[in-house]
Amino acid sequence: MAKVISYRVGEEPKVEEAVGLEGMQAIVGGLIEKMPPVWKMHRALGQEPAAELTLFCNEEGRLQHLAQQTRPDLGLRAWGNLFIARRDDDGNTVDVSENDIANLLPGLPSQDLVDVSSEAHETGFSSSWKVLISRRAHDLAVKVPEGCEGLQDERGRLHDVLWMLRSNARRRMNGTRLEFELMCVTHSQFIDKPKKIKLRSVSGPGDDMEPQITIIHPEEQFEAFEH
Secondary structure (H helix, E strand, O other), X not given: OEXXXXXXXXXXXXXXXXXXXXXXXXXXXXXXXXXXXXXXXXXXXXXXXXXXXXXXXXXXOOOOOOOEEEEOOOOEEEEOOEEEEEEOOOOOEEOOOHHHHHHHOOOOOOOXXXXXHXXXXXXXXXXXXXXXXXXXXXXXXXXXXXXXXXXXXXXXXXXXXXXXXXXXXXXXXXXXXXXXXXXXXXXXXXXXXXXXXXXXXXXEEOOOOOEEEEEEOOOOOHHHHOO
């Protein structure tokens, strides 16, 4: 079983599980064929086309007159359903990575949420609230950038995020959704050049109906995190 990104005709791209060759054939509706490297796809991932991320289609999609779909996000036109899979060094199909998903499906909710409730309670949030942050938002605003180790720490950066969220929520909360800004040293900046970044938050009942706030990346959609 492998996690792939599927592009089905008439549907939004999504992550799904493909069980063996039969599962991959089921996605495209027939025999699978490896497509040539797609420059746009690999540029989104910061890779060369030789990277082991491969796009597959139905081998006879054009002959079978399958529905045609244009994928501006991938920079191609194809017949029938498509899917992207990752290959290991031995040529085996393995799960696409979280980085693949984040870059190719920026609107999709992060598969990994970090619980920062205890830190939020220390910052002044009610102890009854559960506070989460998506992995993409965490990597942007909390993770210490390369070269800044020893000069900054995740606890301090997280405190800044939570403090700005709390301050803005008290002043201008718009229903259950909020967009807020903070000054932050990012992965591409030097330690003496912080820049203004945007984050989002959405509040509502959690899985166990407890009050919950989720902090998300500015490219992640509110709707994807609302129950």
